[in-house]
Amino acid sequence: MAVTTPRTSRAKTERQWLGQWDSAVTSYYTLLGVTSLLLVFGLVMVLSSSTVTSIAVGQSPYTVFIRQARFLLIGLPFMLVAMRLPVRWYKRLAWPALFFAAALQCLTFVPRFALSQGGNTGWIGYGSFTMQPAEVGKVALAIWLGAVLGRKQKLLGKWSHTMIPAVPGAVLILGLVLLGHDLGTAIILAFLVLGALWVAGAPARLLTLGSGIAAAIVVYVFIIGQGTGNRMARIMATFDPHCDVASVCYQSQHGLFALGTGGIFGVGLGASREKWKFLPEAHNDFIFAVIGEELGLLGTLMVLGLFVVLGIAMTRVIRRHPDPFVKITTAAISCWIVGQAFVNIGVVIGVLPVIGVPLPLVSAGGSALVTTMAALGVVISFARSEPGAAEALAARGSVVRRSLSVLGSARRAGGRRGGGRR
Numbered sequence: 001m002a003v004t005t006p007r008t009s010r011a012k013t014e015r016q017w018l019g020q021w022d023s024a025v026t027s028y029y030t031l032l033g034v035t036s037l038l039l040v041f042g043l044v045m046v047l048s049s050s051t052v053t054s055i056a057v058g059q060s061p062y063t064v065f066i067r068q069a070r071f072l073l074i075g076l077p078f079m080l081v082a083m084r085l086p087v088r089w090y091k092r093l094a095w096p097a098l099f100f101a102a103a104l105q106c107l108t109f110v111p112r113f114a115l116s117q118g119g120n121t122g123w124i125g126y127g128s129f130t131m132q133p134a135e136v137g138k139v140a141l142a143i144w145l146g147a148v149l150g151r152k153q154k155l156l157g158k159w160s161h162t163m164i165p166a167v168p169g170a171v172l173i174l175g176l177v178l179l180g181h182d183l184g185t186a187i188i189l190a191f192l193v194l195g196a197l198w199v200a201g202a203p204a205r206l207l208t209l210g211s212g213i214a215a216a217i218v219v220y221v222f223i224i225g226q227g228t229g230n231r232m233a234r235i236m237a238t239f240d241p242h243c244d245v246a247s248v249c250y251q252s253q254h255g256l257f258a259l260g261t262g263g264i265f266g267v268g269l270g271a272s273r274e275k276w277k278f279l280p281e282a283h284n285d286f287i288f289a290v291i292g293e294e295l296g297l298l299g300t301l302m303v304l305g306l307f308v309v310l311g312i313a314m315t316r317v318i319r320r321h322p323d324p325f326v327k328i329t330t331a332a333i334s335c336w337i338v339g340q341a342f343v344n345i346g347v348v349i350g351v352l353p354v355i356g357v358p359l360p361l362v363s364a365g366g367s368a369l370v371t372t373m374a375a376l377g378v379v380i381s382f383a384r385s386e387p388g389a390a391e392a393l394a395a396r397g398s399v400v401r402r403s404l405s406v407l408g409s410a411r412r413a414g415g416r417r418g419g420g421r422r
Contacts, residue, residue, distance in 0.1 A: 027383040041306075043072065052276050106176065120182040150328050192339075337360050
């Protein structure tokens with residue numbers, strides 16, 4: 001006869017509690033819930049941070065908000081389709097997606113389509129349509145790296161198998177982005193590539209050496225060698241305690257002013273002072289500063305917490321899914337989205353140079369929002385194919401359908417009884 005002790009009782013209770021978190025569909029619902037929260041929160045903050053600047057240029061206070069909502073609605077079908085595609089389809093699309101992304105990025109060198117912004121030529125446009133091809137390149141590169149590295153995972157201990165074809169493909173996309181002088185996007189792409197190689201099992205020595213050589217080349221060629229004084233000044237200003245706050249440090253200084261003004265609880269939603277044309281890009285790259293001013297430390301910690309939970313959910317997919325393609329692609333997307341979020345926050349709080357990357361799902365933006373939603377749809381699709389997840393989701397769906405049918409039957413029966421009494 002088994003004797004129940006307080007220790008075994010406590011262990012049983014812990015297992016029961018963990019069972020709720022460690023179910024087959026935890027990753028799916030966590031990813032879906034956090035993504036939805038960040039999207040809704042982003043819409044609210046874009047509205048709050050953009051109204052003043054829109055009015056100042058003679059536009060409706062809802063101009064930027066409506067544009068952001070429109071892009072969210074455009075991204076929603078992409079996300080829903082990505083959530084439903086099976087894993088085998090992503091493997092088939094890997095090579096066509098990479099070639100399409102490279103061709104799209106090449107259009108930034110065609111004068112008819114190329115658009116420049118902030119010294120970077122990373123946009124294309126035709127008529128009223130504009131987009132940033134590098135955002136498509138992030139999704140395509142993540143899927144392609146998952147396909148090529150997943151097939152030869154056991155051979156990655158050799159330099160040749162690690163290099164070919166993963167490194168040339170990554171260098172192709174990174175090189176095209178760097179030729180447009182978009183250093184911020186190139187850094188995020190580097191995070192994506194490193195995350196994919198690390199989870200694939202590439203040797204740490206190879207990653208360290210390769211990253212160091214690539215960083216040295218980029219710094220010399222694209223920062224020092226080309227004499228890009230503005231970029232170099234922004235990088236050096238981050239570590240200069242006597243930086244000129246009227247010029248190169250103006251944006252960073254006002255971002256810190258916003259965070260400092262907010263305190264713990266903030267000045268209230270919509271009550272930011274820095275967004276009154278003091279803080280440049282308040283609804284875009286520096287929206288985190290407006291969050292800190294209006295919602296305080298608690299608001300910023302909430303945003304940080306959501307991205308941490310998002311990263312934990314994607315890590316859970318990596319740990320639980322048996323397919324190497326899924327593991328590597330999810331790692332690449334995780335390093336892209338979560339890494340970009342922390343880079344953006346690091347810029348706002350002044351520990352990183354201003355490099356012009358938005359806060360994913362929260363900052364105003366068109367192509368960035370749509371592609372990030374699509375990428376998260378890919379990971380949610382992977383979460384649906386975790387061991388036991390499909391069966392659990394189908395079982396829950398059948399339970400809901402049966403419950404609705406019972407409620408419908410009860411309602412019809414009640415209607416008939418009511419009709420008989422009349």
